[in-house]
Amino acid sequence: MKYTTLGPTGTEVSKLCFGTWRFGHVSDGVVETDETQAHALLDEAEALGINFIDTANRYGDPPGTSEQYIGNWLEERAREDFVLASKVGMTVDDGSGRNRDGLSRKHIRWQIDETLERLGTDYLDLYYIHRLDGQTPLLETLRTLDQLVEEGKVNHIGASTMAAWELTELLWTCDAHGLESIEIVQPPVDATLQNWQRYDRLDLRRYLEVCEKHGLGVVAYSPLAGGFLTGKYERDTDAPQDSRAALDPSNFERKYLSDRSWDVLDSVRAVADDLDATPAQVALTWVLEQDAFPGGMLPVSGARTREQLSENAEAVELDITDDQIRRIDDARGQPLLGNAS
Numbered sequence: 360m361k362y363t364t365l366g367p368t369g370t371e372v373s374k375l376c377f378g379t380w381r382f383g384h385v386s387d388g389v390v391e392t393d394e395t396q397a398h399a400l401l402d403e404a405e406a407l408g409i410n411f412i413d414t415a416n417r418y419g420d421p422p423g424t425s426e427q428y429i430g431n432w433l434e435e436r437a438r439e440d441f442v443l444a445s446k447v448g449m450t451v452d453d454g455s456g457r458n459r460d461g462l463s464r465k466h467i468r469w470q471i472d473e474t475l476e477r478l479g480t481d482y483l484d485l486y487y488i489h490r491l492d493g494q495t496p497l498l499e500t501l502r503t504l505d506q507l508v509e510e511g512k513v514n515h516i517g518a519s520t521m522a523a524w525e526l527t528e529l530l531w532t533c534d535a536h537g538l539e540s541i542e543i544v545q546p547p548v549d550a551t552l553q554n555w556q557r558y559d560r561l562d563l564r565r566y567l568e569v570c571e572k573h574g575l576g577v578v579a580y581s582p583l584a585g586g587f588l589t590g591k592y593e594r595d596t597d598a599p600q601d602s603r604a605a606l607d608p609s610n611f612e613r614k615y616l617s618d619r620s621w622d623v624l625d626s627v628r629a630v631a632d633d634l635d636a637t638p639a640q641v642a643l644t645w646v647l648e649q650d651a652f653p654g655g656m657l658p659v660s661g662a663r664t665r666e667q668l669s670e671n672a673e674a675v676e677l678d679i680t681d682d683q684i685r686r687i688d689d690a691r692g693q694p695l696l697g698n699a700s
């Protein structure tokens with residue numbers, strides 16, 4: 360494994376972050392990753408040298424299941440060996456209750472304690488705003504997060520998917536009020552993803568420009584496009600049994616499938632052949648090569664099996680040329696950052 364800093368902070372993290380969204384996640388009545396499987400995956404991550412683990416209070420069914428699985432696993436380990444990130448803002452029930460989501464002081468203060476208890480720790484390394492709620496005054500949210508840092512419950516503050524102007528507003532509000540600022544962001548980034556696609560508020564290129572200008576660390580989520588870029592799917596062929604596309608077809612199709620995505624996959628496959636690597640490794644390396652940010656751009660990737668995870672971890676060792684990156688960018692239509700060549 361290779362290591363870098365968590366964005367502009369002094370904390371050292373593995374270049375691959377392990378994402379645990381699918382721990383305890385029920386798709387079509389099936390638990391994708393149960394606790395035994397989750398612990399086997401965390402064992403594998405530890406063996407591979409991955410020390411950076413991503414979760415959220417929302418993950419799992421019921422919400423909190425992912426954090427609970429991780430907390431149970433951590434009981435027999437040294438907390439200081441891991442960098443734990445979690446998130447707040449999404450609903451933690453069926454959406455019908457009051458104050459069960461969002462970024463109010465009330466909700467955040469309740470949820471940080473729930474998260475810490477489930478994870479069995481007294482602090483988080485990184486606490487993200489999962490989504491803005493469009494209701495709570497930013498100052499209320501940012502003052503609450505600032506207090507959590509002051510109290511030692513959180514080391515660093517992050518923000519996930521939002522518009523570029525919203526991210527800028529958060530940064531300026533922190534600055535204007537002398538509050539602990541956002542240091543890390545977590546947008547979706549994969550080689551198929553284009554501006555505005557998937558989330559109508561997210562102008563990804565403008566968002567990343569804000570990150571570059573303000574020196575924010577970038578953790579790229581779903582870097583394999585939910586598994587699409589691993590090469591396990593074929594045009595006009597049924598998805599493999601047990602794959603995410605088979606378990607959740609309409610969501611998978613809406614998020615990841617388009618003619619251009621198939622073209623990008625073709626180019627990723629061709630580069631993988633050249634490098635004697637796998638498409639998943641090339642797709643992750645393409646993310647790792649977007650290095651305009653402090654600490655580089657770090658993929659937060661999921662895995663269902665130990666084999667997938669160890670295959671993916673090898674991406675950090677892959678040497679890819681500028682020309683190979685350009686071939687993928689040509690299939691995308693443009694590079695992720697800067698001007699098309």
Ligand SMILES: NC(=O)c1ccc[n+]([C@@H]2O[C@H](COP(=O)([O-])OP(=O)(O)OC[C@H]3O[C@@H](n4cnc5c(N)ncnc54)[C@H](OP(=O)(O)O)[C@@H]3O)[C@@H](O)[C@H]2O)c1
Nearest residue numbers: 378379380580581582583584585586589602603660661667
């Ligand atoms: N901030 C946010 O709003 C947000 C949103 C989404 C995700 N995230 C974070 O990002 C993490 C990753 O998201 P994701 O799971 O969508 O990411 P992903 O890395 O794009 O996709 C992971 C999925 O691809 C398949 N896969 C992975 N490696 C493979 C391999 N080598 N060969 C074949 N198949 C492979 C597995 O699915 P199957 O085997 O089931 O097909 C796996 O669950 C999440 O766990 C979460 O921590 C954050």
